[in-house]
Amino acid sequence: MLKFPKIISIAFGLTLCATPALAEKLNLGREATKAEIKAWDIDVRPDGQGLPEGKGTVEKGEQIFAEQCAACHGDFGEGVDRWPVLAGGLGTIKSEDPVKTVGSYWPYASTVFDYIYRAMPFGNAQSLKPDEVYAVTAYILYLNEIVAEDFELSKNNFASIKMPNEKNFFADPRPDTPTMKKKKPCMKNCKKEVKITKRARVINVTPEEDKEAASKE
C-alpha cells in the first residue's frame, strides 16, 4: 500500500518545511469505475490519444454545421456579428490585423475535435455524438482548405492531418526585457523632456456609465 513513486518523494524533499508531508496514504476517495472514466474522459491529444471510434464526412458536417453552428459562426465559418470566426484569415497572421482561425493559426487538428466535443454548440455542450463531431471537424477543416470536399475524417486517418501553422509555435523565452542583472533602472535625470504621445480620451471607448458620469462632472 505504501508504494511511493520517486517523483513524489523528491517533491516532498523540496517543500518539506512549507507544508505538512504525508507519511502514508490516507485512504481517501474510492476507485473510479470504468464506466465513470469513460463518461468523463473525452479529451483528445495531437497524437490521437483519446479519439473515440467513429467517422464523418465533410458533406455530413456541412449539414450539422448549418443546423447547429452557423447561427453564430456563419455558414462558412466567417462569424456572425462578434461570434468567433472559424475559417479564413490565411496570410493575415503577420499583418496589423491578424485573423486567427483554425486554418490560419491553430497548430493541431485534435484541438478542433477536443474543443467541439466538450464545449460546442455553445449552450448545448456535449450533445454531439462522436460521428457528428468527426463530421463538423471535417467540415471546418474543409472550410480552411486543409481537406478536400469529399473527405471523410475518422479515428484512423486523424493523425495524418497536418496544420499549416504548426511550425510557428515556440517555447516561452521570457524574461525578454532587461533585468537588474543587465541594467539597473535609472532614478535621476532619466530623460530631458517628456511628451504625451497617446491619450485614452481620443479613442473614447470606456463604457457608457462612466462617460455619462464624466459628462455630469
Next chain:
Amino acid sequence: MTNELKKPELSRRALLKSAAAGGVTLAASATGAKALEKETKENPITTKQDWNQVLGDGVDANPYGSPSEYEKNVIRRSVPWLTASPESSINFTPLHELDGIITPNGLCFERHHAGIAEVDPAEHRLMINGLVDKPLVFTMEDIMRFPRTNKIYFLECAANSGMEWRGAQLNGCQFTHGMIHCVNYTGVLLKDILAEAGLKTNAKWLMPEGADASGMNRSVPIEKALKDCMVAFKMNGEALRPEQGYPLRLVIPGWEGNMWVKWLRRIEVGDMPWHAREETSKYTDLMENGKARRFTWEMDCKSIITNPSPQAPITHGKGHTVLTGLAWSGRGTVDRVDITLDGGKNWQKARIDGPSLDKALHRFYFEFEWDGRPLLLQSRAIDSTGYVQPTKDELREVRGTNSIYHNNGIQTWHVNAKGEAENVEVS
C-alpha cells in the same frame, strides 16, 4: 410591544438628502469635503443626523451582510463591446475603490466561458485518472479530509491590460488592470491528492478540467503541480463564490488565471501536453513575425497606481496627497516599487505596507505635497528575482502589438491641474 421597537419612517429631510446625494455623488466627490459642507449649509457636527437619534436595523435585518448603501458604486464592471455574449465574457475588479492586499469575494473579477455553473456540492466529484496506479473519485467530504493549507495568492488573467497594446484605450484602472484579485485560499495540496492515486513514473503533465458547459481544460507540467498547486474550496474564509468555481477550483500560484480551472471535476495525468483550445487558439502570444509563444504561464512583475486614477481623481486640491497602488509578481515577492511624478524623469521609492507574500498582491503608498501642477504618474516594480517592470514601448520593441496577453508595461496617468486623471502614454 414590537411596535415600539420599530424603526421610525425616514424623515422628509433625510429622504431629500439621500435623493440629492444619489444624484450628485460624483460631483460631490469631485469638489471635495470642504466644499460639500459649505454647499449643503448643514454642518455635520452642529446638525443632528438621523442616525444620531433613531434606532437602526436590528440583528438579522441582513443575515448575510452587505456593504453600506454609500458604497453602491463599488462594483465589478464590464466593457460590453469586448465580447459577443455575457456568458462568455469578463468583468473587472474596482481596484481604485480598494485598499490593502485582499480582494473582497464579491468584487473579484469574473471570467466565464459558458456562464456561471451552479454546482450542487453533494453531486460534485473530483476524478483523478490517466497515468496513476489507481484512478480515484473524491467527494467534497473526502477532499476536506486531506491536511489543509491557507495561502494568499493573486490571480491575474493573462489578458489583463490586453486592450492597451496599441496605445492608451480605457480610462480607469478598473478596466486597464482590473482582471486581477488576491484572496486567502483554503484548500489542500494537489500533490497530496495525486499521491493518493499514485503517479506512474512517466507522469509528466496534468490536464485539469471543469464541470461547467465549457469543460475548460489546460495542460499543467507536473513539476508545478507538485511544487505549490492547491485544490481550494474556500476564499477569504467562506466557500468559493459560484463565479469563482464553487465548490472546487485549482490554484496555480503566479501563473495565468485561465489555468486555475473552476468547478474542477477531473484531473487526467499524462505524458505529454494536450494543446487544448485555451493553449493554442487562445493564451498563445503572437509576435510581429507571425510566430507565437506557447505555454507562457508565468505572470510577470507588474504594478499600477490605483489612486489617483481616472475613476479616482484628486478631489482635495493641492496639498498633502496619498498616492497608492498595487504591485505583484508571478515569480516571487515584490522587492521595490519606484514612483515618478514627472513621466519618468526622476523616480523615488514608494513605501510597501502590509504583508509581502510570495505571489500575492503588495500594497504601496507614496505621500507627497501636490503643488497643483499637472502630474505624469507612473509606478515601476522590481521583484525578488531582479525582474524590472518594463515600459510599454520596451515590450512592443520585442513583441509587437498583436500578442494580446502578458502586457505588464508601466502605466501612465496624466493628472491635470483640476486633479482629473487620464490614461496616457509618454515619450
